[in-house]
Amino acid sequence: MRAAVMYGAGDVRVENRPDPKIADPADAVVRVIASCVCGSDLWPYASMPAADIGRPMGHEFLGVIEDTGADVTALAPGDLVVAPFTYSDNTCDYCTKGLHISCRNGGRYGLDGVDGGQGEAVRVPYADGTLVKLPVAADSALLPSLLTLSDVMTTGHHGAVTAGVGRGDTVLVVGDGAVGLCAVIAAHRLGAEQIVLAGRHTARTDLGREFGATDVVAERGEEGIARVRELTGGVDKVIEAVGTRPALDTALGAVLDGGTISRLGVPQYEQGPIGPPAFMRNITLIGGASPARAYIEQLLPDVLDGAIAPGRVFDEEYALDRTPDAYRAMADRRTLKALIRP
């Protein structure tokens, strides 16, 4: 099969790889119909040291079951399924609590002999626990929105849920990437009344407004904080969807004492400002990597009936062989989120 492999910063290649086969009775092989490039793929794309052995890329995909292991009972060849961005058994203590990202048997695509999602097919461990069947045809127009349940929409939802967003709330979303925009959808869906989106890419913040953002703050740093405070008087709930220290500093500057910052962007820092000022102000830091699997069934009805349309974050489609172009376009911010069709 053909699949995308990263060999270092800026070096993504689509090459021939062995066709995935059932290796464990709990496996399924999924023939990929749609996958995409994640904002988090851009970090290694910017910084990965050159390597002789590349890493299969991609962790968001949906497709059709091609083969199943002997222990797979909930899925059958021909089923259309979406994969959350990590696999999980859905039976361990963490999965039972809804924290599938910490599954005792779980893991990540592209590692440990498991294929990446940016390819023609993927062997998925713990298929029954991981994959969610989709009640639509393989050519449904809903596919892009369903694909976001792999990661960005379930991640945005994780931010809104852990920040405790509810009816009538004022929420600040920091970051106008696909996750930030999905966080706007999620906050709106949970009833937030005022949603301030901090971002400076007009095309993206315009989409954010369509998703439910009531205000956009393009200023950064102290100026951005002042603008949020001017608009809101300060916010109790922040969803930080970038992962950089400046984004966290904006969150800390805009949040009211006693408020909550939910982090969705993988931190690009090891240490953060949780000393006396944050302590005296009773700031709560919550969030983290989304347990996407826990949220898929919950959000699925809203995608199916069109109540939310997170697939609109895909502003460009690429054939699989053009995956390197997709990375470049996203890194250059010419594309918000690239959908890949094998």
Next chain:
Amino acid sequence: MRAAVMYGAGDVRVENRPDPKIADPADAVVRVIASCVCGSDLWPYASMPAADIGRPMGHEFLGVIEDTGADVTALAPGDLVVAPFTYSDNTCDYCTKGLHISCRNGGRYGLDGVDGGQGEAVRVPYADGTLVKLPVAADSALLPSLLTLSDVMTTGHHGAVTAGVGRGDTVLVVGDGAVGLCAVIAAHRLGAEQIVLAGRHTARTDLGREFGATDVVAERGEEGIARVRELTGGVDKVIEAVGTRPALDTALGAVLDGGTISRLGVPQYEQGPIGPPAFMRNITLIGGASPARAYIEQLLPDVLDGAIAPGRVFDEEYALDRTPDAYRAMADRRTLKALIRP
């Protein structure tokens, strides 16, 4: 009047100071009956640079109203009252939310011309908003327990509440100081079933057991973490009642993915480990400086009927003139918590 003043590390003096007088119509003057030394007083006692002008010390006290300003309506001379460790108006947006520690008009004792609690009398700003009347006589045997509502008991309670402790829970309390011991009381009071107390001072951990700790872990560092995990399988809720990085590291090591660490000890660090590992594990950091005022009425009935006896943390009494000895004894860990009688 006589009052304790700190002039530098290790240098606490009891000296004559002006008698407090009403300066604002919302003030009251309280004649102190009992005050105490706080664990947080020990940080400046260890590190304050020598100064010509000293700082009046103490922020935990109870006493009798001696005089009130024209705007004070809820209190009258002769009332026995307890003071939370910061003053607050009890009417601003933060106070209304129960976050009195962030009161828009609030402040700290010993600063801005307000007396410290370790003295014969204190002028209390926003007396109606700050002070809570106590329905006992000034010679009640309950006074030590009532005094803990100033800080340590309401702080321990803040930890248990923000950590979300409830019936049947397993909780780790890091630290066997007065706040840690009060956190044990609070966790027990809220229904925790297994309470592991991490501390190495046998007299204190023994008291912790009487307060409701089911297990004591004396080991530190990796060994301590391993012991907590052996006893509990890891915990969902941690109350960190020390404030040092090793204490936070113990909390992070013992908490399960998706778990909550409530911090009660003022951080002795500016930056902390909130990078990718904490993010991937969905660790929540909550807590902070306690809004003591918000909790006093809530805990008062349990103190009055003897359901909780947090005053047992006072293991030594000192006359006001011996306050320097009280500091020394606490710094040397000969005294757990010193009660001071003017």
